[in-house]
Amino acid sequence: MAKVKKSPRPKAETPKGFRDYFGHEVHERKTMLDAIAAVYHHYGFEALESSAVETVEALGKFLPDVDRPNEGVFAWQEYEEDGNGDWMALRYDLTAPLARVYAQHRNDLPTPYRRFAMGPVWRNEKPGPGRFRQFYQCDADTVGAPSVAADAEICAMLADVLEKVGIARGDYIVRVNNRKVLNGVLEVMGLSDDAQRDDVLRTIDKFDKVGESGVRELLTTGRKDASGAFIDGVGLAAEQADPVIAFLTSKGATTAETLANLAQAVGESAIGAEGVKELQQIADLLDAQGYGPDQVDIDPSVVRGLGYYTGPVFEAELTFDIQDEKGRTRQFGSVAGGGRYDDLVKRFTGQAVPATGVSIGVDRLLAALRMKGRAASAGPGPVVVTVMDRDRMADYQAMVSELRAEGIRAEVYLGNPKNFGNQLKYADKRQSPVAVIQGGDEAERGVVQIKDLVLGAKIAESATHEEWKAQPAQREIARADLVAEVRKILEGNAG
């Protein structure tokens, strides 16, 4: 017989940019998402789980190219004999699928349609440190509600969500701005040329980084960046740049002051006045519901997303200090953002449908909770019943059954029991609070040994010989007292 060539062993690796989540990581994320879902649900939002796969056509933006796979998304062509199979892709966010779902099911869905969604999305981008190609999003949107009351509701809900998951009032702020106000400013500036308007929008987007003077330079004659390279300016005259600067810096000591500044910045512009009025309404609605400006605040310096959204824009920032990778103190920063967009559904139906919503950066918020010590703890590992005598497995299984019946997480060691040290190492790795030990001799006497592994670890670290004798981590108890004695140790650890 011909020798069959052995194929090489496959590599046991996730694809580049993907990762796995283990025990505690799954638990802490799930706990946070469950808490968020409860708030969304409480506000009347309904869960939606759309398919992970969409037609490329429905996703839009990323149209397939025969020679070059779509950038940004993971896409493939369905096999058909004639090569004309449909192109499909993994969703890259939860908003594009919402537009498709609403357009597809609009006759069956209530209007307005409040929905929340949480789940993985995929991006075909170059992975980097902490940047993965599959990650979670967590969105809430209201489709079909033209009133800014819907925007105010999203802001209030976002504040509730943050407090519910463990970010205290004072440690976050939801900032609100409005694209319409910016449109008014652009109108006042008398920019007739679309390209110039786009240039101004792009420049405003850099306000976070370069500040007031930087924006002013970039709007006019240009600017040297940190590396020394010269960035061309948009070419506006100094006084033409004034309304933009006035807009970006119009935040006052009170909401009323901010709104007055904005009214001045938009001058005679009708769309600008409408934008200011909307911000006023949002502020009034939130005030009526008891939210203070320390929770949700009108703040024209929020520029992220102003180019994308069509009305109110919101961003939730965490304001407590952290150390960045270079040891400098800075604020934690943004964990959620959103706003009003009115064109998404139109792509499908031809009719504009007003929509507003928010997307929470799940990994960012979880990182913040960890820093604050508010991420869900893993809880204790299982009680591990060790195996001294392979033939008495039924006895050991009976012990875990009793423990489980009383609500205690427990398991029998199921590896090779020959090396007892390995069993205790296993219990350590599982972060087990208690190990149960019973040899044949103990079985005959109707007793078991229980070892308090938390206390044992403490003693091993620091106890004197006297302390060790006074409070031994391992002791013998009656077999009949197993559940009660284990419970005592667990309650001692929890207290």
Added chain:
Amino acid sequence: MAKVKKSPRPKAETPKGFRDYFGHEVHERKTMLDAIAAVYHHYGFEALESSAVETVEALGKFLPDVDRPNEGVFAWQEYEEDGNGDWMALRYDLTAPLARVYAQHRNDLPTPYRRFAMGPVWRNEKPGPGRFRQFYQCDADTVGAPSVAADAEICAMLADVLEKVGIARGDYIVRVNNRKVLNGVLEVMGLSDDAQRDDVLRTIDKFDKVGESGVRELLTTGRKDASGAFIDGVGLAAEQADPVIAFLTSKGATTAETLANLAQAVGESAIGAEGVKELQQIADLLDAQGYGPDQVDIDPSVVRGLGYYTGPVFEAELTFDIQDEKGRTRQFGSVAGGGRYDDLVKRFTGQAVPATGVSIGVDRLLAALRMKGRAASAGPGPVVVTVMDRDRMADYQAMVSELRAEGIRAEVYLGNPKNFGNQLKYADKRQSPVAVIQGGDEAERGVVQIKDLVLGAKIAESATHEEWKAQPAQREIARADLVAEVRKILEGNAG
């Protein structure tokens, strides 16, 4: 300017074979999965969420072909300038990723490694009625435990899971068989030829459908199927087929009887005797933990998966009657299956690692719970505060804030408020239990109208005029009593 050709509107459709899950559907599945996860966790299993995307190499089986996309999986090639990008694919189950994860992280994971996983998997198969290309699986596996105590644990846990989610004892049975016993039977038959062994295995797989006489015909001279077509037999002599039939029909009135029959069927075969001994051990362990044969039973007629697994095989069947699509009464049937497989990790590392586990058919089990009235109910819709006066939105928002603060799900109607009928239709569609109504006149008098929509629907259906007057579904209450009065209605509905 040249006229830009308008691209046609995209279709608002999921790709063929995919679907979306709305509100209640998401809730009932999540509730069931949470209950299952709690049982798994209680048994010491740890959550694992592996990436949805794997390299085709790691998934195995489905190797890429340049001209023909892989059948069975959704796969695509990563873009590289030279066309040699890696092939990636969506996972088609949760077992192949477990093997990859264990091989990749085995130095950090405890051994044995008990893990559970739940999430969507994808199959590139022809969709059909009720057959989707994305669906949930829910698995628990123990890797690195050679002892059949691990198999017994999976069976006990499966029984616990079924009872926990709402399948009563007596409505299910976990049946256990063992591939080693079958190997013993094949040995006794003296089949030297691998091809013939495979033929016999394939024939046994049809036992469910064709029964004892059918299997006997197929093992020997052949058989006419229901359509009249003749199926060739394996060509064994009648007495050569006897051990197989003895094996398949060896279920006795008691476990002891079954095991005695099996011992006879495997004769002198060492591997067969080992298999019988394993079944004995499993039965003893379960007995020691208080599980009866009405919960977990040794049953050699379980053949599903015997070709795939290497040791014990289990299948959970629901035994209550349902009507099939043709109105015939039959048992609900299988909702979970699993067994021992020892070769999966070996593909990666070269070392055989014993593993055993179970996979629950999430959609099947959920369908069963629905039939039994045990699927999670959606709960009431939100209280809907209607909008009579657009300018008093803040008042309405204050009402829902009060209701929410007291734990009551509530929302303001955020559509166009002009047509009040639409607001009540909306409340109906949301399955709202209560609508709150306040016009300007009522606001002045410090009152609101509350409408009991559940009672209203009942009255509309059946009440006489007298009943209607005696118990009106809508009444006026003091604004200050809003929360208390709404709560009364909700508690009345719940009781």
